[in-house]
Amino acid sequence: MTTKNPIQRFYSIIPAGGVGSRLWPLSRASAPKFLHDLTGSGQTLLQDTFDRLVPFAGSERILVVTGNAHADAVREQIESLSEANLVLESSAKDSTAAIATAAAILMKREPDVIIGSFAADHVITDQKAFEAAVREAIEVAATGKIVTIGIKPTEASVAFGYIKTGDVIDHTAEATAREVVKFVEKPNIARAKKYVDSGNYLWNAGMFIAPAALLLEQLAKSEPAMHEAIMKIAENWDTPDRKAVVASLWPALKKVAIDYSVAEPAAEAGLVAVVPADFEWHDVGDFAAIAELQSQGRKGNLAVLGNAKVLADSSSGILVSDTDRLIALIGVEDIIVVDTPDALLVTTKEHAQRVKSLVDALKATGHSEVL
């Protein structure tokens, strides 16, 4: 069917969506978290993600899916991105629409393409281990599997979904990939402990590597109407009819996570494999996570992100600044201060998760101008 190496068939997809409510007021509908430098690396999460994928097949084989509203910001942040590699959504439709549409467009251009989908807002620092895992995943995908990367848990986290692993697929020396028995949703703490203690569970980092054809085949089985619409969009994407077809089909697309539409049913069908990996991986869910992550720009026990002039005395926590104001902290411990031009948040690490409910309250009280 194809004479190319698996790696020659590989194409990365970066679905860049999600507002990141827990990172308000830094992360906004107008400037979601992937557009920010949350690690102090000097690059945004999106740029870091892009750079991480270049080694597999070059910068020409990375496609970004994002909302229309972020088109200019993405173009500005990734200068090497061609227009052919930028898929703009007219409205947010969750991960199935984003990833499957990208996969279908790529498959139309290149029928034997193997796609890999990697979220725009994750942090991975061990590039070597990441590359090794993805390269193995690509090899396994080429054998006709949907492959995910499973992170070896370092604690009984309740913040992530888990992957129950089965038998090793290939008993040669280097291969580590296993069958996936099933995906399980975010557990409670007791169950999370059981999972971790068993040694049979990995964190689901939401990365999928698969032949586009196989992924879309699975979608056709579980969401046939969606599959049909997406195939029609892809069919017309690189033609003058794109706009009209998208306008007629996109708005009605179902909002569903790819975990439900593809990963879980494919796992039940025995079509999913997982490459276990033990690199550090963060999904940067809230400001407490950023504080943990932050190693540069520290002032004592205070992590500082952004260009604020900071004067801190006996203070710890994290200060995120999107202004050039002077910020003075005195005697505040484990504090979170997020300073933006039109909104200021002051909370503590302990309450970092509650930022989401605050954003909900802002919606409810008609403060959408700052969301």
Place this chain on the structure above:
Amino acid sequence: MTTKNPIQRFYSIIPAGGVGSRLWPLSRASAPKFLHDLTGSGQTLLQDTFDRLVPFAGSERILVVTGNAHADAVREQIESLSEANLVLESSAKDSTAAIATAAAILMKREPDVIIGSFAADHVITDQKAFEAAVREAIEVAATGKIVTIGIKPTEASVAFGYIKTGDVIDHTAEATAREVVKFVEKPNIARAKKYVDSGNYLWNAGMFIAPAALLLEQLAKSEPAMHEAIMKIAENWDTPDRKAVVASLWPALKKVAIDYSVAEPAAEAGLVAVVPADFEWHDVGDFAAIAELQSQGRKGNLAVLGNAKVLADSSSGILVSDTDRLIALIGVEDIIVVDTPDALLVTTKEHAQRVKSLVDALKATGHSEVL
């Protein structure tokens, strides 16, 4: 010597100076605390002070001494202030220069004037009790005394100086004025307790009521050079030579508090009396004091000053806003947040006094643009 009633001779002086470092970043060199509404009354401290003094001799007999830099703000805030009642200092020279110059100018215009000096940044809510105390002080001053108002201590505060009281001066029924034995500086806590327990000590609220001639006589004894310069300035104040004389004499004036130059030596000479008063009195020294003071605009246990849109969840303390940004607080207790266009302070009530050292640090690190 004079046929007027004591109250007909009365003229108020408001020395409006002092940056209020402990109230940074709200209070600045360019906008010191008396120019702000720190009580939520809808008026600034200066306006409140002015209004408090009107009942004695009308708004035409209140003189404000302030720095050149604040002239426009003062004129704007007190529309009824005539230019004759505005004394502008070309540089800050502490309270002796401010009050004695004002007294000398008034005495030149009106030799039998009794002046009363009241700081621009104090808070007094019981107008009736205040008026009663000052009216008695004016009567006593007319008998040839420098009279101060002593506040009955409600706690062993180390933030104020104390006045040791002696005998009652006049044994008629209503009179409460006593001799002042001596003024003592801010004590340590052990000494403060002893003072309060003894019942012989009052807080020094820095108010002085005296015939201008007597006050200046005392200054002539303790600071003759200063007295001479100030008399020359006053002599020329209402003439075309004001500018030249001020330019030649003001810069060399000694910086000394009126407590040292006049009050203490006069007390030693047996010339000072005190009217004990038990109205509530605040010198609004720091943000913790403002939080205590603040009764309006509360959101639960959070005092809010200014026009910020505030969303507070499980938070207490004080929020002072000089911007119209949205401020969200989650789970922060006894917090102090002061939000201004170019600087933000986050601290706690416990550390409110440390703001002054922060301002010193800002000076030292060359951040004078925000001071």
